[in-house]
Amino acid sequence: MVTIAVTSEPADEPRVAVSPDTVKKFTALGALVRIEQGAGLRSRFSDDAYRAAGAEVVGKAEALAGADILLRVRRPSAEDIRALKPGAIVAGMIDPYGGGGELTALAETGATVFSMEFMPRTTRAQSMDVLSSQANLAGYKAVVDGAAIFGQALPMMMTPAGTVPAAKAFIMGVGVAGLQAIATARRLGAQVTATDVRPATKEQVQSLGAKFIAVEDDEFKQAQTAAGYAKPMSAEYQAKQAELVANHIKTQDLVITTALIPGRPAPKLISRAMIESMKPGSVIVDLAAERGGNTELTEAGRTIETPNGVKIFGPLNLAGTIAVNASSLYARNLLAFLETMIDKKEKTLAVNWDDELVKGTLVAKGGQIVHPNLATKTA
Numbered sequence: 606m607v608t609i610a611v612t613s614e615p616a617d618e619p620r621v622a623v624s625p626d627t628v629k630k631f632t633a634l635g636a637l638v639r640i641e642q643g644a645g646l647r648s649r650f651s652d653d654a655y656r657a658a659g660a661e662v663v664g665k666a667e668a669l670a671g672a673d674i675l676l677r678v679r680r681p682s683a684e685d686i687r688a689l690k691p692g693a694i695v696a697g698m699i700d701p702y703g704g705g706g707e708l709t710a711l712a713e714t715g716a717t718v719f720s721m722e723f724m725p726r727t728t729r730a731q732s733m734d735v736l737s738s739q740a741n742l743a744g745y746k747a748v749v750d751g752a753a754i755f756g757q758a759l760p761m762m763m764t765p766a767g768t769v770p771a772a773k774a775f776i777m778g779v780g781v782a783g784l785q786a787i788a789t790a791r792r793l794g795a796q797v798t799a800t801d802v803r804p805a806t807k808e809q810v811q812s813l814g815a816k817f818i819a820v821e822d823d824e825f826k827q828a829q830t831a832a833g834y835a836k837p838m839s840a841e842y843q844a845k846q847a848e849l850v851a852n853h854i855k856t857q858d859l860v861i862t863t864a865l866i867p868g869r870p871a872p873k874l875i876s877r878a879m880i881e882s883m884k885p886g887s888v889i890v891d892l893a894a895e896r897g898g899n900t901e902l903t904e905a906g907r908t909i910e911t912p913n914g915v916k917i918f919g920p921l922n923l924a925g926t927i928a929v930n931a932s933s934l935y936a937r938n939l940l941a942f943l944e945t946m947i948d949k950k951e952k953t954l955a956v957n958w959d960d961e962l963v964k965g966t967l968v969a970k971g972g973q974i975v976h977p978n979l980a981t982k983t984a
């Protein structure tokens with residue numbers, strides 16, 4: 606029988622790696638889930654709900670002892686991994702580019718570590734795509750929180766007492782989070798514009814009823830990698846983009862920034878001067894705060910107010926602020942991935958090392974960091 610351990614996450618991580626729903630499905634696959642007492646409480650999953658789904662609710666040491674698999678939201682400690690079966694599987698958001706030596710320490714435990722952030726963006730892997738499931742919720746929550754900080758109505762309202770104008774929302778970066786931010790801001794009645802460097806986003810923005818603005822030169826036409834990500838843009842393009850943004854941002858009430866390039870610091874799209882040109886009371890929500898921020902003034906994990914009255918919110922874990930939804934979807938992503946590794950007849954682990962999803966997400970095995978994107982870390 607395959608045993609799966611689930612432990613509590615750190616104080617700043619309210620999510621949990623399994624839900625009662627996924628425990629039920631793991632149990633139906635013939636696996637035994639041992640979850641640390643109270644691990645789901647911040648996601649509103651009670652110990653009783655896990656028990657009813659077939660899990661054993663135990664102390665942390667008991668959950669880890671001799672387990673075949675450890676499921677996590679965040680990277681576990683090397684010490685916890687040593688309590689598992691030698692060579693056990695660890696799957697979670699390992700933060701492969703962060704934490705330096707910690708990843709090496711993790712690899713040195715001999716565990717087989719999968720980083721869910723590296724899940725290939727293929728059709729087959731859609732149900733396992735943790736970046737998408739969490740970014741989608743973050744994009745939604747960015748607008749809701751931004752609207753609350755803004756403290757004014759978003760939709761145009763024509764009333765006998767007069768007209769309330771629609772707020773103007775500007776979404777920078779139209780990946781999964783940006784698309785959901787556009788959709789949410791539209792639902793709340795804002796007048797929405799959006800920008801990205803990937804040409805494919807233009808149609809997506811327009812199909813959501815928002816206006817697309819961007820520097821659409823030759824470089825823009827080539828700005829998407831084969832994997833569908835943005836390329837770093839030239840200094841010349843960035844200057845043109847900055848001019849466009851500078852003119853536009855002055856009139857905006859709510860700006861949501863989500864621009865990222867995998868493995869690199871976030872591009873600085875909003876300068877101090879641009880922020881100084883914005884209206885008092887306007888709000889920026891910077892979803893790239895964790896990776897250095899898309900504005901020059903973002904402070905990760907804080908909301909600051911500039912002398913000209915612009916509030917900049919730099920959340921670190923927005924999906925975690927709606928943990929019940931985030932954990933439910935994240936747990937489903939992990940289940941879908943793990944299902945590919947469990948032999949349903951024999952009820953044993955059966956990893957297909959040639960599977961592109963296994964190869965794509967495997968970061969450490971046999972004591973070594975093995976992922977090609979992390980090659981420099983082993984040197």
Ligand SMILES: NC(=O)c1ccc[n+]([C@@H]2O[C@H](COP(=O)([O-])OP(=O)(O)OC[C@H]3O[C@@H](n4cnc5c(N)ncnc54)[C@H](O)[C@@H]3O)[C@@H](O)[C@H]2O)c1
Nearest residue numbers: 726727737778779780781801802803833835863864865872
């Ligand atoms: N299963 C799938 O097929 C699948 C699933 C999810 C996402 N995707 C694709 O992956 C790609 C990335 O999505 P993501 O949500 O992970 O993105 P992301 O979080 O890596 O980046 C957010 C957005 O920022 C944009 N950006 C980067 N630099 C910028 C700049 N200087 N100025 C303006 N915008 C900038 C990017 O183009 C991207 O749209 C998209 O093509 C998306 O459609 C595919």
